[in-house]
Amino acid sequence: MADVASLETPLCSEQFGSGAARGCRAAPDGSLQWEAEERRWWRFPALAVKPRGREGDGEGSPGAALLPLSGLQAVFLPQGFPDSVSPDYLPYQIWDSVQAFASSLSGSLATHAVLLGIGVGNAKASVSAATATWLVKDSTGMLGRIIFAWWKGGKLDCNAKQWRLFADILNDLAMFLEIMAPIYPICFTMTVSTSNLAKCIVSVAGGATRAALTVHQARRNNMADVSAKDSSQETLVNLAGLLVSLLMLPLVSDCPSLSLGCFFLLTTLHIYANYRAVRALVIETLNESRLQLVLKHFLQRGEILDPTSANQMEPLWTGFWPSLSLSLGVPLHRLISSVFELQQLVEGHQEPYLLCWNQSRNQVQVVLSQMAGPETILRAATHGLVLGALQEDGPLPEELEELRNRVRAGAEKDNWVIIRETHQVLNKLFPKFLKGLQTAGWKTEKHQLEVDEWRATWLLSPEKKVL
Numbered sequence: 222m223a224d225v226a227s228l229e230t231p232l233c234s235e236q237f238g239s240g241a242a243r244g245c246r247a248a249p250d251g252s253l254q255w256e257a258e259e260r261r262w263w264r265f266p267a268l269a270v271k272p273r274g275r276e277g278d279g280e281g282s283p284g285a286a287l288l289p290l291s292g293l294q295a296v297f298l299p300q301g302f303p304d305s306v307s308p309d310y311l312p313y314q315i316w317d318s319v320q321a322f323a324s325s326l327s328g329s330l331a332t333h334a335v336l337l338g339i340g341v342g343n344a345k346a347s348v349s350a351a352t353a354t355w356l357v358k359d360s361t362g363m364l365g366r367i368i369f370a371w372w373k374g375g376k377l378d379c380n381a382k383q384w385r386l387f388a389d390i391l392n393d394l395a396m397f398l399e400i401m402a403p404i405y406p407i408c409f410t411m412t413v414s415t416s417n418l419a420k421c422i423v424s425v426a427g428g429a430t431r432a433a434l435t436v437h438q439a440r441r442n443n444m445a446d447v448s449a450k451d452s453s454q455e456t457l458v459n460l461a462g463l464l465v466s467l468l469m470l471p472l473v474s475d476c477p478s479l480s481l482g483c484f485f486l487l488t489t490l491h492i493y494a495n496y497r498a499v500r501a502l503v504i505e506t507l508n509e510s511r512l513q514l515v516l517k518h519f520l521q522r523g524e525i526l527d528p529t530s531a532n533q534m535e536p537l538w539t540g541f542w543p544s545l546s547l548s549l550g551v552p553l554h555r556l557i558s559s560v561f562e563l564q565q566l567v568e569g570h571q572e573p574y575l576l577c578w579n580q581s582r583n584q585v586q587v588v589l590s591q592m593a594g595p596e597t598i599l600r601a602a603t604h605g606l607v608l609g610a611l612q613e614d615g616p617l618p619e620e621l622e623e624l625r626n627r628v629r630a631g632a633e634k635d636n637w638v639i640i641r642e643t644h645q646v647l648n649k650l651f652p653k654f655l656k657g658l659q660t661a662g663w664k665t666e667k668h669q670l671e672v673d674e675w676r677a678t679w680l681l682s683p684e685k686k687v688l
Contacts, residue, residue, distance in 0.1 A: 238304045297457065299450050305441045309503045313434075314451070316498035318458050320389065323491040325462025326469065330484050331399035333470055335413060338403035354410045361414040362421035369422045377426060379508050379671045381433040382499045386537055388426035389495045393488045395419035400484055404477075437504055496537070503532045505662060508669040509547060509602065510535050515658070516606050521616045525657035545609035546584040549601060550673035553588050567679055569641030571648075574601040575679070578608050578636050580628070585609065591676045595668055600651050602670050607643055620646050 231244030232253070243256040299305050339354060377384050398416040402409050431451070439447045473480040505528045507515070514534050515526045526534070556577045557563045566575050566588075573590030574597060585605035589598065610617065611625045624639055624646070631639075658665050 238301055297450055297454050299439075299443055299446045301441060301443070305439075305443055306447060307438045307440060307503070309501050310438050312501040313438075313498050314454060316494050316501060318454060320491050320494035320498060321455055321458045322462050323487045323494060324389070324392065325459050326466055327393070327396050327484055327487045327491065329462070329466035329470060330473070330480055330487075331396035331416075333474060334400045334403050334480075338406065338409050338413070354413065357410055358414045358417045362417035365418040366421040366425055370425050373426070374429065376671060377429040378433050379669050380510070381430040381437075381669075382502055382504075382535070383537055384426050385430040385434070386495055386499050388423045388430065390492060391419050392423040392427075393491060395423065397484070397488075400481065434502070437502070437506075499537060500533070503529050504669075505664045506667055506669050507599070507658075507663060507665075509606075509671065512599075512602055512670070513545075513606050515663075516603060516654070517610065517615070519654055519657065520607075520610060520618060520621065525654070525661040525663075527661045528663060544583065544613075545606065546582065547602060547605045547609075548584075548586045548673070549598060549605075549670060550589050550675050551586045552675040553677040553679075556586060556588065563679070565637055568637070569644055571644060572600060573597050574604075575677075576601065576604055576608075576640055578605075578640055580612065580636060583609065583612060588677050589672070589675070591678055593676070595666055596655070598670060598672060599655070599665060599668055600647065602668075603651060603654065604643060604647055607647065608640070611639070611643075618646075618650070 231246055234242045234244045236242035245253050245255050248254040294302065303311065373384075395416040398412050398419070402412040402416070405412065432448075435444050435448050435451070469483070473483055504511075511531050514531050518524060518526045553575070556575075557566055566577065570576070573592045575588040577586045577588075578584075579586075585608055587601045587605060589601065593601070607621065611621065611628045616622075617625060621643075624642060627635065628639060655665060
């Protein structure tokens with residue numbers, strides 16, 4: 222009986238990631254007998270490994286173990302999947318693969334049109350003219366890449382989803398120009414140069430936002446692995462697109478209308494898949510649009526939206542043009558030109574930021590102190606959005622409702638009074654708001670608000686309490 226009990230008692234156990242543990246028992250012949258591994262739906266068939274028993278042959282050995290990570294999963298998914306990536310990783314990657322496949326097929330149609338326009342297959346075409354066209358096209362794109370990176374590089378992290386969608390739509394527009402280029406040979410060089418300029422902007426915006434999304438998806442300091450596996454997935458999709466293109470091009474190359482019809486069909490699929498991919502993302506850090514959604518819900522209902530709900534409601538098409546102009550980290554010299562204006566700006570500010578509000582322009586500018594950290598910046602942005610809410614319709618807490626009535630009835634010179642009083646209101650509301658954000662799953666220790674590098678120091682307000 223004791224021997225039977227020892228056979229039934231697990232000697233040890235193991236588990237892969239968050240999967241179910243499997244035990245190991247002693248077999249009658251002294252070898253180890255592992256329990257069958259539980260297969261989850263994202264697992265691929267594992268490789269069987271024959272342990273070396275005392276006899277050495279391993280044939281029929283009950284101790285055959287299964288490696289938990291193998292085959293396609295090891296090649297195309299990050300190590301430790303799904304625990305090593307964000308929960309939205311799989312739906313995003315599926316839709317991203319669909320859009321990449323559609324884009325690959327559209328790209329083959331565009332490349333065919335460009336080569337046709339340059340003169341490939343035309344005995345009368347000049348090699349030097351084709352070379353000159355190609356050089357002009359490439360140089361235009363290079364200059365565009367540099368200028369766009371300088372102009373918008375600092376804004377891509379803050380609105381990664383919107384810029385990702387913008388990049389893919391612009392890429393479709395660029396390919397459309399390439400397809401239309403041979404139809405108007407007089408404007409061919411200008412058309413393909415414009416197209417390449419757009420494609421270079423796409424490469425900057427798409428690459429930068431992909432890096433930002435990789436930071437979001439990597440949950441075990443495994444950015445390199447997530448990025449590498451994303452590249453492998455994209456390569457596989459492009460390879461499949463290449464094979465399909467080899468079958469598709471001979472069928473549509475002799476019929477421009479059919480080629481254009483296929484392009485519009487693929488473009489529709491591409492834009493839809495991109496929209497679904499971006500909409501699948503659930504980013505737990507706050508940018509201006511997500512903060513505005515969460516704050517508005519909090520002021521109207523007293524509840525905090527969780528990251529999933531807020532991301533589903535986040536605008537993807539209008540996120541570039543918010544109704545309120547909020548500028549964080551502006552230089553102090555832009556707001557003041559006299560000692561009186563400085564005193565007026567500092568008066569009543571008990572936090573390490575100074576705020577200037579222009580009602581007529583619906584503009585809020587914030588000067589940040591050298592001591593301003595992520596929480597201070599989050600409060601400053603919240604303060605600015607609260608001022609913006611005073612000019613909008615909708616229910617507000619009682620204390621803010623009174624201020625809104627005064628804003629609508631008052632003069633521009635009352636701005637400073639309103640700012641000081643909203644400071645007092647935020648002293649009560651913001652701690653509750655911040656705690657609610659953390660409870661709902663938001664990461665408040667960092668943010669994706671657009672903040673400039675200017676910092677300033679100033680004499681403390683007499684009302685400032687030094688702790």
